[in-house]
Amino acid sequence: MKLYHFPISPNSRRVVATLHHLGLDCELQAVDLSKRDQLQPEFVQINPNHMIPTLVDGDFVLWESNAIMQYLCSKVSDNSLFPADPIVRADITRWQFWQTGHFGSACGVFITENIIKPVFLQAEPDLQEIAKGEERFHRFAKVLDDHLKGRDWLVGDGVTLADFSVGSYLDLTSMAKYPLEPYLEIQRWYAGIEQLAAWQSSAPQKF
Numbered sequence: 001m002k003l004y005h006f007p008i009s010p011n012s013r014r015v016v017a018t019l020h021h022l023g024l025d026c027e028l029q030a031v032d033l034s035k036r037d038q039l040q041p042e043f044v045q046i047n048p049n050h051m052i053p054t055l056v057d058g059d060f061v062l063w064e065s066n067a068i069m070q071y072l073c074s075k076v077s078d079n080s081l082f083p084a085d086p087i088v089r090a091d092i093t094r095w096q097f098w099q100t101g102h103f104g105s106a107c108g109v110f111i112t113e114n115i116i117k118p119v120f121l122q123a124e125p126d127l128q129e130i131a132k133g134e135e136r137f138h139r140f141a142k143v144l145d146d147h148l149k150g151r152d153w154l155v156g157d158g159v160t161l162a163d164f165s166v167g168s169y170l171d172l173t174s175m176a177k178y179p180l181e182p183y184l185e186i187q188r189w190y191a192g193i194e195q196l197a198a199w200q201s202s203a204p205q206k207f
């Protein structure tokens, strides 16, 4: 298997952490988004969205990080990241969809305005966009914070794909400047994710 990724991308990090946690062999190929390498014709042929992460497994090409994570789990029987129980699976999948549709897009505003623009595009953040992002961030961070009261993990008693998917943004908290201060449950939960060997070994080099 080969995974095309960009190390600081949360979308990539959660897939790499899944690979490490499952102990799967996979070649990692970095696609440098800062150089627009995702637009190279060879890569667009693999993923017409020109987005990482993208997995190639023999003749099968799979994009969308959460689909890749579930596919990787299907290769390891009895794994605890995505257990076979239908209700547990549905619960994990719910959080993965929620990350894609809501929490991740709220975090994405801060990543774009406070990291991508100043670091990669030498552009100023748009304060109106940040204000809209704040409203969205607070709406969904409250849902997450409330859910985490009395829990160490999003689903059940151990780490699952749900934690990797939703937690993947939080490594960028200080650079992206998410307004995370009021959300003590989220901070406590993420500190637990940071203790995991697979999370530590999948960490991007700081830039």
Ligand SMILES: N[C@@H](CCC(=O)N[C@@H](CS)C(=O)NCC(=O)O)C(=O)O
Residues within 6 Å of the ligand: 009, 010, 011, 012, 033, 038, 049, 050, 051, 052, 053, 063, 064, 065, 066, 100
């Ligand atoms: N929903 C996708 C999002 C992937 C995504 O947004 N990738 C970004 C980097 S974080 C990308 O490759 N952008 C390059 C581009 O749009 O050209 C997933 O979960 O895999």
